[in-house]
Amino acid sequence: DTGVSQDPRHKITKRGQNVTFRCDPISEHNRLYWYRQTLGQGPEFLTYFQNEAQLEKSRLLSDRFSAERPKGSFSTLEIQRTEQGDSAMYLCASSLSRKFGNSPLHFGNGTRLTVT
């Protein structure tokens, strides 16, 4: 199965530490999205890339958050100086954007972050 892969699956960190998550999208997909999901809520959009370009960032993405997709393949999401409110599931999704439409978003199984 060559679906969206996220690493690590779980991360426990102490408040104030930095964390980095990785996402490997479906190989032919040129778009990559990051979402955050808290308990009992739907996923909330954070940011997305087309190839290596970051095209949109949500207001939810404070300056402690940074995302990269250096070669248009995998992506990393870094959170600096973590806070307890950052505890959530971080989901990555990918899709193929074509001239006449986009394929559906395919999600990975997420990285669950717990900040103690």
Place this chain on the structure above:
Amino acid sequence: QQQVKQSPQSLIVQKGGISIINCAYENTAFDYFPWYQQFPGKGPALLIAIRPDVSEKKEGRFTISFNKSAKQFSLHIMDSQPGDSATYFCAARASGNTGKLIFGQGTTLQVKP
């Protein structure tokens, strides 16, 4: 800003019954409405989707009904099975070319044997 409202928050249905989940949206610029299914510890998986020029779409036991004038759409699960027990999310995509989805709050479905 809440753009997609989903109800009910939770639903219990007997095996063989019909599960109905409703969503309402505000932005008339949305052009694609998918439903995702999520099991504990997993990411959301696309279940079925509809475009606003169609009033109904059926795939197996799953049907989306779409009412453009009321800005509402719903998911119907016929002959519900215990394996359908999961959290269901409706979503809407803004027109343009971002592909970004706005999700509802989710409905936790329990199908009792």
